[in-house]
Amino acid sequence: MRKVALVGAGKMGISHLSILGAHPKVDIVGVCDSSKIVVDVLKRYSKFPCFTDYDEMLDKANPDAVVVAVPTKYHSALVKKAVTQKRHVFAEKPLSLSSIEGLELVKLVEEKKIVNQVGYHNKFIGTFRQLKRLIGSGYLGDLFHFQGEAYGPVVTRPKNSNWRGDPKEGGGCLMDYASHVIDLLNDVVGPIKKVKGSILKSCYSNDVEDAVYALVATEDDLSGVISVNWSDESYRKMSTSITIVGSEGKAVCDATQIKVYFKTNDVPKGYSKGWNIKYVTDFTDNVDFYLRGEEYSAQLDYFVEAMSGNVANSVNTFRSAWETDHVITLIKQNSN
Amino acid sequence: MERIIFGDNQFFAVNHLSDEKSREQSIRFNNIAAIINTIDHARAAGVETFMCTTHDRISLLCDYVRVHPEKYGEFKIFPCMPYAHKYANAVTELGIVGTLKEFVPGNFMGSIFKGGLAMLSKDYFSIMELLVDAEMKMFAGLKTPVIFLQNVVTDLLLGLGMIDVLIHFHKYVEKKYHAEAGFITMNLPKLASQLLDAGIENPIICASINKIGFRMSGGREAYEECLRTLKIRVIAMQVLAAGAIPPAEAVEYVCNLPNVCSILFGASSKTNIRETTTLINGFDLANAEHALRRAGSYNKSSQVITSSLPSAFASGAQLNGV
Numbered sequence: 001m002r003k004v005a006l007v008g009a010g011k012m013g014i015s016h017l018s019i020l021g022a023h024p025k026v027d028i029v030g031v032c033d034s035s036k037i038v039v040d041v042l043k044r045y046s047k048f049p050c051f052t053d054y055d056e057m058l059d060k061a062n063p064d065a066v067v068v069a070v071p072t073k074y075h076s077a078l079v080k081k082a083v084t085q086k087r088h089v090f091a092e093k094p095l096s097l098s099s100i101e102g103l104e105l106v107k108l109v110e111e112k113k114i115v116n117q118v119g120y121h122n123k124f125i126g127t128f129r130q131l132k133r134l135i136g137s138g139y140l141g142d143l144f145h146f147q148g149e150a151y152g153p154v155v156t157r158p159k160n161s162n163w164r165g166d167p168k169e170g171g172g173c174l175m176d177y178a179s180h181v182i183d184l185l186n187d188v189v190g191p192i193k194k195v196k197g198s199i200l201k202s203c204y205s206n207d208v209e210d211a212v213y214a215l216v217a218t219e220d221d222l223s224g225v226i227s228v229n230w231s232d233e234s235y236r237k238m239s240t241s242i243t244i245v246g247s248e249g250k251a252v253c254d255a256t257q258i259k260v261y262f263k264t265n266d267v268p269k270g271y272s273k274g275w276n277i278k279y280v281t282d283f284t285d286n287v288d289f290y291l292r293g294e295e296y297s298a299q300l301d302y303f304v305e306a307m308s309g310n311v312a313n314s315v316n317t318f319r320s321a322w323e324t325d326h327v328i329t330l331i332k333q334n335s336n
Numbered sequence: 337m338e339r340i341i342f343g344d345n346q347f348f349a350v351n352h353l354s355d356e357k358s359r360e361q362s363i364r365f366n367n368i369a370a371i372i373n374t375i376d377h378a379r380a381a382g383v384e385t386f387m388c389t390t391h392d393r394i395s396l397l398c399d400y401v402r403v404h405p406e407k408y409g410e411f412k413i414f415p416c417m418p419y420a421h422k423y424a425n426a427v428t429e430l431g432i433v434g435t436l437k438e439f440v441p442g443n444f445m446g447s448i449f450k451g452g453l454a455m456l457s458k459d460y461f462s463i464m465e466l467l468v469d470a471e472m473k474m475f476a477g478l479k480t481p482v483i484f485l486q487n488v489v490t491d492l493l494l495g496l497g498m499i500d501v502l503i504h505f506h507k508y509v510e511k512k513y514h515a516e517a518g519f520i521t522m523n524l525p526k527l528a529s530q531l532l533d534a535g536i537e538n539p540i541i542c543a544s545i546n547k548i549g550f551r552m553s554g555g556r557e558a559y560e561e562c563l564r565t566l567k568i569r570v571i572a573m574q575v576l577a578a579g580a581i582p583p584a585e586a587v588e589y590v591c592n593l594p595n596v597c598s599i600l601f602g603a604s605s606k607t608n609i610r611e612t613t614t615l616i617n618g619f620d621l622a623n624a625e626h627a628l629r630r631a632g633s634y635n636k637s638s639q640v641i642t643s644s645l646p647s648a649f650a651s652g653a654q655l656n657g658v
Contacts, residue, residue, distance in 0.1 A: 018495025022526065041460060045498040236348070281550055281580045290522035290553040291491050 002307055005030035005063035007054055007078055009038050012092050012119065013069030019297050020067070021048070022289035025304050030061035054078060063087055065115070065307060071163040072170025076101050083108050088115035090303045094179045095321040097170055099329045102322040115306045115313045117299070118321035120183040122240060122255070124295035124302070126283025131242065131253040132188045134260065139268050141248030146189050146224040148181040152238035154230040158204045165205055172208030174200060174328055178228040180240055183324040185216075185224065189244060191323045193219045195330040203231040214331050226331075255293075256280050337385070337482065337540070340616055341414065341571060342378040342609075343602035344388035347371050368396040377606040379411065381613040387414040387542075387571075387600055389486065395474035402477055416484040416520060417471040461504050468508060482540055483509045484518035494527055499534050506536055516540055518571070522551050525558045528568050542571035542600065547589040550577035563595040573600040584615060591619035 004026050006017050013033070020026045032051040033039050043050045051057035058066070058081065065088035068078050075096050082089050089109065095118050096102035109116040122128050134140065154177070155165070163169040164176055186192060194217040200209035211229040218224075230238075241254040249262040260276045267273060287297035299316070306313035375386055375397070388394050394415075401408045472483070485505055493501050506517035517540070521527045524543040531539040544551035545559060551574055552559050563570060572593075576586045590596055599616055603609045 014492070014496070018492045020495075021497055022495040022523070042496070044460070045500055046496045048497075279578070279580065281548075281578060284550075286549055286551075286553060286555060288554055289491075289495060289526070290551060291495060292488060 001025060001027045002065060002304055003027050003029045003061070003063045004065045004067060004304075005032070005057055005061050006067040006069065007032040007057070008068065008070035008074075008092070009033040009035075009042065010069065013067070014038075015291055015296060016067050016069055016090075016119075016300065017048070019289060019291050019300050021046070023300065023304065024288060025308075029063050030057040032057045054081070058082065058085060058087070065090065065303070068092065069119075072097055072175060073163070073168065076105060079105055080108065083112050083114055083116075086112055086114060088303075088307050090117045090119065090300070091318075091321075092119045093183070093321060093324075094118075094170065094175050094328065095318060095325050097175075099322065099326040102318075102325040106318045106322045109318050115303065116318040117303045117306070117313065118316045118318060119299060120180060120316050120321065120324070121293070121295040121299050122180055122184050123187055123315055124298040125255050125293075126280045127253050127255060127258045127278070128184060128188070128242070130258055130278065130283050131244070131251055134251060134258075134268065135188055135244060137268055139248060139262065139266065139271075140244060140246030140251060143189060143222050143244060143246045145245045146185060146222065147243040148185045148224065148226050148228075148240075149242075150177050150181045150228045150230075150238060150240040151232040151235045152177065152230050153233040153235055154238075155204050155210055156231055156233040158206075165208055167208050172200075172205070173210050173228060173230040174212045174331060177230045177238070178212040178226060178331075179324055179328060180238075181226055181228055181242075182327045183321070184240070184242060185226070186320065186323050186327070188242060189222060189224070190218055192216045192224070192327045192330075194221075195327065195334040198331045198335050200332070200335045203229075212331065214334075216327070216331075337569065337571070337598045338383070338412075339598055339620065340383045340613055341385045341387050341598050341600045342375065342383045343573065343600045344386070344391075344394075346602045346604045347374075348389065348391055348393075368393065368400070371397060372400055374604060374606075374609075377609050378613075381609050383609075383613060384410045385412045385414060387416060387484070389419045390415055390417045390471040390474070391419045398474050398478055412479045412481055413475060414482045414484055414518065415472065415475055415480055416486050416518075417468065418486060418489065419471075461501075461508075464501065464504065465508055465512070468505070469512070472513065480513060481515055482518045483513060483515045484520050484542060487520040487522050490519045490521050490527065491523055494521070494523060494530065499530050502531065503534050503536065506539075518542060520573075523553045524570070525554050525562050528562050528566050532566060532568070538567050538569055540569045540571070542573055544574035544577075545570070545572035545590055545593065545596065546575050546577040547581050547586060548577050550574060550580060560593065563593050566595075568595065569597045570595055571598040571600050572596045575599060575601060583611065587612070587615040588619050591616060591623060 002025055004020055006013055009017060009031055017028065017031060021028055028048045030051055031042055031048045032054050034052065039050045039052055042048055049061060066082040068075060068089060068091040070078060072094055075091055079089050079091055096105060164171040182192065196215040196217065198212065198214035201211040202208065203210040210231040212226060214226040216224050216226060239254065241252065243252045244250065248264060249260060252259045257280065258278050260271060262271060262273050265273050284294050287294050287301065289297055291297065302311055302315060305311045401411060490502065502519065509515045509517045519527060519539065520542040522544060524541060528539070528541060549556035572590045575590045576583060590599060601612050603612060
């Protein structure tokens with residue numbers, strides 16, 4: 001059994017807590033949150049030891065690992081504390097508020113050699129994993145261009161009263177929504193190294209952007225467009241997609257399906273010339289406990305297995321998340 | 337509970353295999369008349385129970401049913417609450433406390449927040465009751481014999497070990513609505529054993545059950561073991577595994593399982609609705625005949641009915657995901 005503690009029982013934290021609470025290899029030794037209501041409810045109805053003080057939790061619960069799911073602003077301080085005490089860390093995304101701050105964390109976890117992971121769950125979705133394999137196999141030929149998109153209904157009216165609407169705490173569509181798209185693109189075609197121009201647009205929010213549009217490129221000048229809008233209520237929930245155009249074909253991928261067009265008969269096994277559609281069910285393994293999607297359980301399984309040395313701790317490392325933070329910084333710097 | 341229950345995913349842009357398809361459906365069923373029309377097709381096929389999420393637009397259907405009692409005398413609704421995306425989006429925007437303020441009706445939350453935590457802490461269950469009442473308001477005067485908790489809430493509480501909250505939901509809907517509680521889950525084995533341990537007898541559980549084990553957490557074998565050994569009433573959903581299994585094969589598997597009381601499915605067209613109900617009825621009949629034959633009282637006349645079914649059995653037409 002691995003002793004795991006969690007700090008920040010908000011929307012993501014409570015979901016992680018439930019998945020870990022049901023995990024056969026995990027013992028929840030502590031939950032810490034600043035909200036008295038949340039702690040009170042957990043104390044009363046769950047069996048988890050609850051804390052309002054993070055240091056006290058680390059000290060008394062002595063966890064092997066800590067899940068950090070507080071607002072981004074507090075990641076750095078809380079992660080540093082855990083890592084310094086040689087505890088493994090799973091942090092929510094994005095890693096940090098700035099690429100300078102993030103790099104410090106990367107260096108620290110690499111020096112201390114602890115398991116480190118960030119919650120970019122899309123990389124555990126079967127279709128996106130298949131897209132990466134497909135690109136890696138070279139069947140799309142020379143890549144010309146990519147497009148990364150995400151749309152959803154987070155802020156759909158002029159009202160904001162929590163940290164997601166505060167740029168100083170890591171709020172805004174760029175940090176919250178676009179980070180997912182950037183991270184996926186970095187993994188599949190990237191990393192993105194250049195931002196040629198960007199527009200950060202506010203539709204309803206006063207202090208943060210609600211949409212992000214950017215022209216980007218990789219080191220090899222593979223060009224791409226990022227188009228993300230979290231104020232689009234025509235979507236029932238967040239919908240992320242990636243399109244990649246190459247000399248031998250094209251791939252369009254979202255969380256439910258991957259559509260691939262091949263120009264010739266030189267195709268991978270199971271595909272044919274012209275359009276092919278494959279569904280996520282073809283690439284999804286069952287999990288032991290399901291809450292909001294297999295990917296949320298799968299990423300935590302991966303973290304737990306990495307602690308035991310059963311997997312490599314090579315997906316969603318702090319370093320890869322820092323590369324995403326770096327692109328976020330570049331998009332901010334090049335905003336028109 | 338009826339053997340076949342009609343679901344609502346197709347009306348609300350839920351399609352587990354295609355985001356694109358779900359948007360097409362959202363456009364198609366934007367008009368409530370189209371939803372009512374499709375439900376009427378299901379009723380014509382003998383399916384009088386509609387299981388639906390407490391989406392705002394369902395209230396329009398409820399209004400229609402209320403003013404046409406002659407047409408919907410047998411019609412039952414199984415509400416599934418909450419419409420989770422409404423709350424999830426609100427939590428992202430407003431935080432947990434902000435969301436409670438937004439959705440708990442009346443001045444209750446205002447007075448509670450003024451009263452402070454001490455007062456609030458006595459009343460968590462009251463908050464839940466008020467949220468249930470708010471979700472149930474649109475169904476006033478309609479038959480809602482089973483009221484479900486959506487899987488995202490059931491499973492969240494299950495993972496957190498908060499079975500007491502599930503028990504309270506069970507008690508409350510019984511007391512207030514004279515209804516049975518149902519629980520939708522993606523984790524049948526874990527939920528079933530915990531509900532039984534907590535003293536809920538013969539619980540109603542709706543879970544993904546299909547031949548390829550799609551969304552059957554812990555594996556298909558664990559599910560089959562539960563069905564064989566536990567005293568539970570199960571509604572099978574996602575029988576077609578979002579379209580990954582050919583309809584006849586999918587329905588045959590689930591019809592042959594013990595303890596599956598009902599089968600939930602959703603479809604957009606009259607043809608697909610007919611096809612699915614014919615398949616289920618066909619396999620049920622074949623199983624009943626088989627049982628009779630084994631009991632030694634097989635009556636030859638029923639063979640006529642079975643022989644009228646081959647077109648449905650042979651059909652490989654694509655149905656919508658459930």
